[in-house]
Amino acid sequence: MAERYEIRFSGAGGQGLITAGIILAEAASIIEGKQAVQSQSYGPEARGGASKSEVIISDAPIDYPKATVVDACLAMTQEAADKYAVGIKDGGVLLLDDDMVPNTPEGDYKVIRIPIMRTAKEEIGREIVANVVALGAMIALTDVVSREAGETAVLNKVPEAFKDLNKKAFNLGFEKVKKLMN
Amino acid sequence: MAKKVALLQGNEACAHGALYAGCSFFGGYPITPSTEVAEVLSGELPKIGGKFIQMEDEIGAMASVIGASLTGAKALTATSGPGVSLKQELIGYACIAETPCVIINVMRGGPSTGMPTGPGQSDVMQAMWGTHGDHAAIALVPASCQEIFSETVRAFNLAEKYRMPVQVLYDEIVGHMREPVEFPEPGELEVIDRTAPSVGPEAYKPYDTSFGDVPPLAAFGSGYKYHVTGLNKAEDGFPTTKADLVDAEERRQISKVKNPTALADIESNxxxxxxxxxxxxxxxxxxxxxxxxxxxxxxxxxxxxxxxxxxxxxxxxxxxxxxxxxxxxxxxxxxxxxxxxxxxxxxxxxxxxxxxxxxxxxxxxxxxxxxxxxxxxxx
Missing domain, CATH: 3.40.50.920 (Rossmann fold)
Structure with missing residues (x-):
């Protein structure tokens, strides 16, 4: 893998994007043995409004712990897309919630759209798992960790009663992106 | 068996480092961006028979840490710059009373309340000079979550070895970011305990320099009774204004850290x-x-x-x-x-x-x- 791969999850505060970042960092570091650093917007910025969580993954030790040029970015809201899609590197990828982000921010990157919130609400019945749908989608899009590592990290994080729900959410997100890419 | 590895915030790694070092007392007052240190220890210390106290303010917190240390506990507080400002009087007290303790400063900006949620490195001079009077200071500045773990252990070691407060400073960025942290096995990192008196309670003097620049420290509650004060003191712990004793005490408190052997032991780059x-x-x-x-x-x-x-x-x-x-x-x-x-x-x-x-x-x-x-x- 590249020396340094940077992923940004952005959306509204409370959508579980920090958790999505933590799960991805755990999949990369604890399960796959890579180096990972996770950080997030903090304080007033993180309560409502646009919020972000960043994960840097590398085979080598990671020095600068914040994003420099982002390889892949998720935006769950229009506000987050407008604020955080800047900084995606040329040839990078932007994953958008198809319903929530009507206007695609312009840039030299590939844009993939899937209905993240709608999938969580209508196909799983719980909006709360939208972050796990998004995580599955990001892993399908980037291959930054394996599908199995991602799923295991999700299941390690959630209580027994919610494992099936989250497993379904992760795999729906993963498959929707894979279908678009084929 | 594979070692335990967990994705931890810097502040969480600090708390686990303190536990590894044998910390059994935390006295603090919550403040961003350090609060997770207290949060973890409030859960973990009671499980091992330790004590966690949230005091009425930062000054009380520092006083509780000094008191706990004098009973033999390895004692910790965690705060940010505004909290260190309040603790300064008692940091001086810990210096002159030669009481081992560890102070974590997760730095934000300033002066005063500043920007609580942003990182800063503007307390580094405060770590040296933030209390009045001549005194020595030891301050450690880790740069990763793993290093926060190990430097917290080393801070306790240095506090115990040199009988003085030791500060660990890192900024909000390292305090709040998460990295994989490998938990060392027991014995893998050195853990130092203060030197206990080799004489009985009757013959014990808390600042008896015939044992060296760092006299042995007895624990209150173990049968040893002695006097502790913020005044310049003689070797029995009682105040003195004798010029030669005051001069020797003032100089020893700096030379115990700045002599070549100690410097070689403390410095790390x-x-x-x-x-x-x-x-x-x-x-x-x-x-x-x-x-x-x-x-x-x-x-x-x-x-x-x-x-x-x-x-x-x-x-x-x-x-x-x-x-x-x-x-x-x-x-x-x-x-x-x-x-x-x-x-x-x-x-x-x-x-x-x-x-x-x-x-x-x-x-x-x-x-x-x-x-x-x-x-x-x-x-």
């Missing part, structure tokens, strides 16, 4: 590509991580850059900094303040090379690009 470096980036904490990135970028362009990273910030690494100043054409000092450690670098460099700072206090980290630009400017 990391160097990266300094051997042939024409420009040294002198950086600590999270800023050193940006600096290492900058060194790699500069080397790609053929500029011979190297990184000097103090892990022990106080006592100041005078000898090595002076050597590097003679070797290099320039030293660049990036820090998230408006110029603090750069003054010390200038002091010991004594004009041997050019020195330039990179300063940022807007709540954003210093990025590698800013450091690279300053290196090119100064060369």
């Amino acid at each position: 990391e160097e990266y590509l300094t051997e042939d470096a024409e420009v040294i980036i002198w950086a600590y904490g999270s800023t050193a991580r940006s600096s290492r990135y900058a060194v790699n970028e500069l080397r790609k362009e053929g500029i011979k850059a190297g990184l000097f990273r103090p892990i022990t910030l106080w006592p100041f690494p005078e000898k090595r900094t002076a050597e590097l100043a003679k070797q290099a054409k320039a030293i660049v000092v990036p820090e998230m303040n408006l110029g603090q450690m750069i003054l010390e670098v200038e002091r010991v460099a004594m004009g041997a090379c050019k020195i330039a700072g990179v300063h940022r206090v807007d709540g954003e980290p210093i990025n590698p690009g800013q450091i690279i630009a300053q290196v090119k400017e100064v060369l």
Whole structure:
């Protein structure tokens, strides 16, 4: 893998994007043995409004712990897309919630759209798992960790009663992106 | 068996490092961005028979830490700059009463309340001078979550070994970011306990220098009774104004840390590509991580850059900094303040090379690009 791969999850505060970042960092570091650093917007910025969580993954030790040029970015809201899609590197990828982000921010990157919130609400019945749908989608899009590592990290994080729900959410997100890419 | 590895925030790693070192008391008052240290210990200390107390304020918290230490406990508090400001009186008390304790300062900006949720490195001079009177200070500045774990252990070791308060400073960036942290096995990292008295309660004197610059410390509650005061004291712990005793005490409290043997024991630095470096980036904490990135970028362009990273910030690494100043054409000092450690670098460099700072206090980290630009400017 590249020396340094940077992923940004952005959306509204409370959508579980920090958790999505933590799960991805755990999949990369604890399960796959890579180096990972996770950080997030903090304080007033993180309560409502646009919020972000960043994960840097590398085979080598990671020095600068914040994003420099982002390889892949998720935006769950229009506000987050407008604020955080800047900084995606040329040839990078932007994953958008198809319903929530009507206007695609312009840039030299590939844009993939899937209905993240709608999938969580209508196909799983719980909006709360939208972050796990998004995580599955990001892993399908980037291959930054394996599908199995991602799923295991999700299941390690959630209580027994919610494992099936989250497993379904992760795999729906993963498959929707894979279908678009084929 | 594979070692336990967990993805931890810097603050969580600090709490686990304290537990590894044998910390059994935390007295604190919550403050951003340090609160997770207290949060973890409030859950963990009761499980091992330790005590967690949230005091009425930061001053009370520091007092509780000194009191707990005098009963033999390894005692900790965690705060941020505003909390350290309030603790300063009692930090001085811990210095003169020679009481081991550890103070974590997760730095934000300032002065006063500043910007609680942003990172800063503007308390580094406070760590040395933040209490009145002549005194020694030890301050450690880890740069990663793993290092926060191990430096917290080392802070307890130094506090116990030299009978004094030791501060660990890191900024909000390292305090709140998460990295995989490997838990060392018991015995893998050295854990030092204070020297207990070798004489019985009748013959015990708490500041008896016939045992060396760091006299053994008895635990209250173990049968030893002695006097503790913030006044200059004689070896029995009672106040004195005798000129020779006061002079000797004042000098010993500094020499116990600044004698060559102690300095060699306390100092800790990391160097990266300094051997042939024409420009040294002198950086600590999270800023050193940006600096290492900058060194790699500069080397790609053929500029011979190297990184000097103090892990022990106080006592100041005078000898090595002076050597590097003679070797290099320039030293660049990036820090998230408006110029603090750069003054010390200038002091010991004594004009041997050019020195330039990179300063940022807007709540954003210093990025590698800013450091690279300053290196090119100064060369």
